[in-house]
Structures are given as C-alpha cells and as structure tokens.
Amino acid sequence: MSEKSKRDFFRYEDCDLCGDCLYRCRYLNLEREEAVNEMKRLRAGEPARVVHKKCISCYACNIFCPNDCHPYELIISAWHCRYRERGLPVRASYLMPASVPNFRTDLVKTMAQWERELLRKWKETPPQGRLVLYPGCNALTLPHLLHAPYMDGVVISGDFELCCGEMYFRMGLFDVVEKVAEKLTAHYRGREIGTMLFVCPAGLNMFRNVLPGQFGAEFKFETKFLGDHLLEKVVSGEIKIIKKLNRSIALHDSCHGRILGGEVTATSRRLYSLMGLEIREIAGSADEGLCCGMAAGCNRYHPGDMYRAAIKELRAAEKTGADELATYCGGCQLTLAMMRRLYPGRQPVRHMLEYLQEAMGMEPYHPAPGRTLRMLGHVMVKAFPKLLSRKTYLIEV
Missing domain, CATH: 3.40.50 (Rossmann fold)
Known part of the structure; x- marks a missing residue:
C-alpha cells in the first residue's frame, strides 16, 4: 500500500514476533516460521504473501496474541489504505448498513404487522432509563427475539440508521467508523442511561471497546450482554x-x-x-x-x-x-x-x-x-x- 494508515492500533513495542497470532489461525494454515515471517512483513508495511489473501477477518488473532498487540488491526489497516485509495466495489453497496435499502431493510416489508409495529415503537422510543437495550441491525431483522416477557422493565430504543459500525470496522474502513463514533456519541450525549444491554456481542464489543478505545466515542453508561442479564433472572x-x-x-x-x-x-x-x-x-x-x-x-x-x-x-x-x-x-x-x-x-x-x-x-x-x-x-x-x-x-x- 502506498499510503500508511493514519490510524495505527497495533502495539509494536509489545510484539516479540512469536507468531502465535497467525500460527494458530485455522484459516491461514501457516507453519511457525511462516507465521513469524508474515508478521515481519506486516510490521514493516510490506505486502503479506499469505495473510491478505487468506484472511477472512475472523478477529481470532487478537485472542491468540499473548501480549495483546492487536494484530487484527494491523492486518485490516491495509484494507483501510486500500479503501482510501480505491473506494469499495459497487457489488458491496447493497450489503452496507448505510445503503437504503440494503439486504436487511428490504426484509421489513415482508414482516408481520406486529413485527413492523415493534420496529416503529423502538425507533420512536427515546434511549433513557435504568436499563436500555440497543437492538442493532441483527435484532431489528429478527425483532421476535426481543418480543417476550423476559424484556419486561427494559427500554428498547434504536433503528437501522443507528449503526454501531461493526461491519465497517471488520472491513478496515476506519474513516467511516470514526464518523459512526461521532454520531453515536452525539446521539447518547445527555441521556440518562444506567446500563445499556446488548443482544448482539458485536454491538457490545463496539460500544465497550472499539468505539471508545480506538475511535474516541464517549459513553457515560455501563454496558452488559443481554444473556448475562437474563441468566441472573433465571438463577434468581x-x-x-x-x-x-x-x-x-x-x-x-x-x-x-x-x-x-x-x-x-x-x-x-x-x-x-x-x-x-x-x-x-x-x-x-x-x-x-x-x-x-x-x-x-x-x-x-x-x-x-x-x-x-x-x-x-x-x-x-x-x-x-x-x-x-x-x-x-x-x-x-x-x-x-x-x-x-x-x-x-x-x-x-x-x-x-x-x-x-x-x-x-x-x-x-x-x-x-x-x-x-x-x-x-x-x-x-x-x-x-x-x-x-x-x-x-x-x-x-
């Protein structure tokens, strides 16, 4: 890539080139020495021989790294540079949350009337309360998941326009994620929210770690997996x-x-x-x-x-x-x-x-x-x- 990413999340000083992050990947199929050499190329900003051909953006390399160096972000930073240079191919447009319509929103008109009514209610409900749930695009596509007595006492607020930016992050579109962070910060600023619940782990990770830790988002509420909340209620x-x-x-x-x-x-x-x-x-x-x-x-x-x-x-x-x-x-x-x-x-x-x-x-x-x-x-x-x-x-x- 001719342009180095302006956002460099990889922790170079903590990386000892052990190669674990790539060696343990179930998609790259690298030997230890190959994994180390690939990391050397990535660190030097050189084209990787295997990683950028076979990587499926599964995120697991961040788990495998023993020093928490964020090799995943090092890999997708090349995709960030590619996007800045070339943009996205139009074949990807229908799959992007910003497109209207897209592959999720096109399903709304085929939903039952009660499901569409849920989406309307959640869109109009302000995000305030002791327990507020951010539905995210996946739950909005499957609203029945949140239509049950176990959601009693939880305020559900959100719509398709309130994207968490997860798809953009996984594609390395850092400039787009930065705009999402700004939008969400503004949306929730001044809201009285105790704990934000997330039915989707992707949304939880974005709100808890990625958006505030790497893109400057500011949220004043606690975050929690809905499953954890429900487990407590089952046990009690x-x-x-x-x-x-x-x-x-x-x-x-x-x-x-x-x-x-x-x-x-x-x-x-x-x-x-x-x-x-x-x-x-x-x-x-x-x-x-x-x-x-x-x-x-x-x-x-x-x-x-x-x-x-x-x-x-x-x-x-x-x-x-x-x-x-x-x-x-x-x-x-x-x-x-x-x-x-x-x-x-x-x-x-x-x-x-x-x-x-x-x-x-x-x-x-x-x-x-x-x-x-x-x-x-x-x-x-x-x-x-x-x-x-x-x-x-x-x-x-």
Whole structure:
C-alpha cells in the first residue's frame, strides 16, 4: 500500500514476533516460521504473501496474541489504505448498513404487522432509563427475539440508521467508523442511561471497546450482554424455566463473543444448560471456533468467500451429531441459516433467545429460514449482477 494508515492500533513495542497470532489461525494454515515471517512483513508495511489473501477477518488473532498487540488491526489497516485509495466495489453497496435499502431493510416489508409495529415503537422510543437495550441491525431483522416477557422493565430504543459500525470496522474502513463514533456519541450525549444491554456481542464489543478505545466515542453508561442479564433472572427465579428442552445442540461461538470471553461464551453455555439442552462443542475451546462466514466477505468483498467459510462451520457442526445448530448472535444465525439454503443439512439454526422463549412455554416462532431465503433472493438480484463491475464508491454515513 502506498499510503500508511493514519490510524495505527497495533502495539509494536509489545510484539516479540512469536507468531502465535497467525500460527494458530485455522484459516491461514501457516507453519511457525511462516507465521513469524508474515508478521515481519506486516510490521514493516510490506505486502503479506499469505495473510491478505487468506484472511477472512475472523478477529481470532487478537485472542491468540499473548501480549495483546492487536494484530487484527494491523492486518485490516491495509484494507483501510486500500479503501482510501480505491473506494469499495459497487457489488458491496447493497450489503452496507448505510445503503437504503440494503439486504436487511428490504426484509421489513415482508414482516408481520406486529413485527413492523415493534420496529416503529423502538425507533420512536427515546434511549433513557435504568436499563436500555440497543437492538442493532441483527435484532431489528429478527425483532421476535426481543418480543417476550423476559424484556419486561427494559427500554428498547434504536433503528437501522443507528449503526454501531461493526461491519465497517471488520472491513478496515476506519474513516467511516470514526464518523459512526461521532454520531453515536452525539446521539447518547445527555441521556440518562444506567446500563445499556446488548443482544448482539458485536454491538457490545463496539460500544465497550472499539468505539471508545480506538475511535474516541464517549459513553457515560455501563454496558452488559443481554444473556448475562437474563441468566441472573433465571438463577434468581424471576424467569421461570417451565419446559426442559431435552435435545442436543452444536454451539456456534461468534467472533465478537470470543473476543469478549466468558461474559458471553460461558454465560450462554450456562443458559443453554439450564434450559435442558445438551451442548456439543464444535471446537476444542471457544477461542478455537470458526466464523459463521459473514466476516469472510470483508477481504475481497466476494460472496463466494462467505459461502466457503460458512460451509466449513456447517460441516463442523454436523460432525457433532447434534440435533440443532445454536447461536447467540443474530448475525451468525442469519448467515448460517442463509447458507443452509445453499448447503442443505438436517440441523436447523436456532437463536439462544428462541430456545429461552420455548423453555418459558411460549409458542415457537422461527422466521429466520424464510427470511434468509428472501434475503438470498434480494442479494442475487441486487448484488450479483454487479460482481464484474469495476465501479467503486465511498460510503457516506
């Protein structure tokens, strides 16, 4: 890259070139010496021979680094420079949160009337109160997840225009994330909020770590994973588990869930167990898990990369022999459910909150399969025809 990133988040002084971050990656398949040499090239600002070809932006290298040097940000800084020089290919536009419409907002008109009414209510509700939940784009696409008695006492406030910037960050679009940080800081300034809850680990990581720690956002409230809040209510007896589910699940961990650690990964496992679900681990540990495939489009902006990454996880889940594939991230559910259309299997993809609703005695509602079929159709009609176009554009937030 001819222009060095103006935002350099990598901690050069703490890196001892051990190579763990790249050696342990399940996508790069590097030997130790190769991993060290790749890190040397990245540190020197030279083109990497393997990383920038195979990296799917799964974020795991930050977990693997023993010195917390943030190698992930070093990798995606090259994508930041690329964006500043060339912009984004137009084939990516329909998948971006700033586009109107986009692959998520196009689904709203197909939702049930009660779901659309929820979205209208959340958009008009001011973000103030002891407990406020930021729904994020994934929950807005699956509003039934927040339509349950376990949300009593929680103010839900937000809409599709209030983006957390996660997709832009994973693509290395640092200039765009900076604008998102400014917008969110202004939106929440002066609001009386005690704790902000997040149903999506991506939103939680952005609000807690990325936006304030790297892009100057200022938030005066505490942040907490919704699953942690719900676990406390289940343990205390405020939420009653009246139906043990008695089936097995292959548990998918999200990229941001692994970054946040036990607050998300251990909490989710405890909740699943309390609901009577038998957990069958897909990987040896949460840290070693695979991406759902969504982030794989951040490198070359190509849907084929997303498909291949998703299939790798779907196959790994099937090898567990579990009845279903479970996730606590709406984005992971949407991605894996959509790829199930292209790689059919016997395991339905369910969200943790869908299981909780069932365990509480609510009528099961699973819109993701039909919704992702429509999503796939929209993408094929509105994004695929632009695959060969050389036109580029810049994002306006």
